[in-house]
Amino acid sequence: MDARLLPDLLVFLEAARSGSLTQAARHLNTVQPNVTARIRKLEQALGAKLLRRHARGVQPTPAGEAALAIATRLGDLLADLRTEFRTRQATRRTRFRVGSIETVAASHLQPVVVGFTRRHPNVEISVHTASSLALLKQLREREIDAAFVSRVIDADGIGSHPVFRDELTVIAAPGRRSLAGLLGESRGELKIVVQRLGCSYTARLLAYISERSTRKYRLVEAGTLESVLSLVAGGVGIATLPRAFVDAQRSGRGIRHFALPRDIRFVDTHLAVRVDEPAPTLLREFTRETQRGAKSS
Numbered sequence: 001m002d003a004r005l006l007p008d009l010l011v012f013l014e015a016a017r018s019g020s021l022t023q024a025a026r027h028l029n030t031v032q033p034n035v036t037a038r039i040r041k042l043e044q045a046l047g048a049k050l051l052r053r054h055a056r057g058v059q060p061t062p063a064g065e066a067a068l069a070i071a072t073r074l075g076d077l078l079a080d081l082r083t084e085f086r087t088r089q090a091t092r093r094t095r096f097r098v099g100s101i102e103t104v105a106a107s108h109l110q111p112v113v114v115g116f117t118r119r120h121p122n123v124e125i126s127v128h129t130a131s132s133l134a135l136l137k138q139l140r141e142r143e144i145d146a147a148f149v150s151r152v153i154d155a156d157g158i159g160s161h162p163v164f165r166d167e168l169t170v171i172a173a174p175g176r177r178s179l180a181g182l183l184g185e186s187r188g189e190l191k192i193v194v195q196r197l198g199c200s201y202t203a204r205l206l207a208y209i210s211e212r213s214t215r216k217y218r219l220v221e222a223g224t225l226e227s228v229l230s231l232v233a234g235g236v237g238i239a240t241l242p243r244a245f246v247d248a249q250r251s252g253r254g255i256r257h258f259a260l261p262r263d264i265r266f267v268d269t270h271l272a273v274r275v276d277e278p279a280p281t282l283l284r285e286f287t288r289e290t291q292r293g294a295k296s297s
Contacts, residue, residue, distance in 0.1 A: 006074065008042040011035055012050060013071035016064065020057035042067075096125045096282050099135035099147035102195070102225050104269050107244040108164050109148070112293035116286055123282065131196060139272060145283055147272045150200045157276030162268040163294050166242035168201055170258040173235040179258035182238060183213035190217040191237030193228050197221055204264045205240040229255065242267065 015024040015035060025032040043050050050064035060068050096116075100109060105127055113125055130138070132149035139147050140156055153160040170179055182190065190209075194202045197219065209217060220237055222228045228239050229246070233255050246255065259265065271290055273283060 005042055005045050008038040008045075009067070009071045009074060010078075011038040012042055012064075012067065013075050015039060015051060015058060016060050016068050016071070018057075019059060023057075094123050094282065096123050096286060097128065097144040098125060098286070099128045099130060099138055099144040101132055101135070101148060101150055101269070102129045103166075103242050103245040104148045104164065105129050106225075107166075107242060107248050108269070108293065111296065112286075112290050115292060116289040119289070120282070120285065131198070132200070133198070136272060139274065142274075145273075145280075146286060148269050149272050150267065150269060152270055153272045157274055158272055159275035160270035160272040163271045163290050164269040166244055166267050166269065168204065168240050168260055168265055168267050169243040169246060170205060170238055170240050170260060171229075171232050171246055171255050172238045172258065173233060174254040174256055179260075180212075182258075183209060183215055190215050191220050192217050193220045193222050193231045193237045193239040195222055195225050195228055201240050201242070201267065204260070204267075208260065208264060225249070 011024065011028065014027055015021055018024050018027060021032050021035050021039075025035045028035065039051060046063070046067065048063035048067075049061050050067050051058040052061050052064075098109075098113075109127060113127065117123065117125060128135075128138070128144060132147075132151055135144065135147040135149055136153065136158065138144045139158055148163070149160065151160075172182065192202060192205065202219070206217075209215070220231065222231055225241070225245070226249075228241070229249055231237065232239050240260070243257065246257070271287065273279065273287070279287075
């Protein structure tokens with residue numbers, strides 16, 4: 001059978017089910033002559049009369065009964081197809097990938113992610129942590145959709161705006177009386193523990209030390225923020241981190257805070273996004289959720 005006759009078979013199915021050419025035309029959103037023409041075309045192709053008229057409408061002939069069984073299977077198959085894709089459309093989950101420096105992921109993202117997923121239950125959101133430089137590379141290569149970074153960005157099609165403000169604090173093991181006392185000591189090197197070299201938080205501390213002290217220092221790379229906290233608590237050296245992060249993580253650890261001068265104490269986290277193309281709806285929604293989280297923090 002010519003596959004081009006399948007629409008005619010479905011028209012026949014509607015006419016046989018409704019028992020009326022007029023009703024079939026109404027259901028199919030067409031006119032009765034079109035229904036009649038399609039059924040006549042199908043009958044000519046099959047070489048058999050499929051419907052006979054009577055006072056109340058039409059009914060299948062014996063040949064029409066055989067064709068009706070086949071047409072019914074075709075109609076059921078199309079109904080299954082529509083149901084399957086309606087279900088898929090309703091439950092299809094969209095991905096949204098967020099990059100973040102680790103301190104922000106630990107201290108700020110929880111309410112943002114929770115609020116976003118409540119408003120968008122069909123969106124699968126994932127958070128990837130890395131350094132600001134690594135996150136910007138991922139953003140340029142479209143491996144993530146947005147990134148929380150520790151610096152202002154305006155290059156290579158990427159822009160940023162501040163979303164969170166944190167207070168930086170210098171942390172040390174118990175027994176240290178003051179930051180000035182630490183910097184004024186003459187014995188030995190001052191060890192400064194960092195997660196990785198190039199940390200923008202530590203850069204502020206180093207600039208401060210260079211201005212206020214002649215004491216020599218050495219950077220100790222810890223690899224993870226957990227290791228930074230553990231080494232500081234163990235008396236290996238000092239570090240500088242956002243106070244909100246330290247307060248959330250230092251449970252059970254002996255760690256002391258020292259304030260930095262006000263002009264270098266506060267640091268902004270920026271949300272970096274692509275600006276060389278229109279912002280997708282989900283990105284705009286996530287930005288709004290971030291703004292709500294920033295206001296509540």
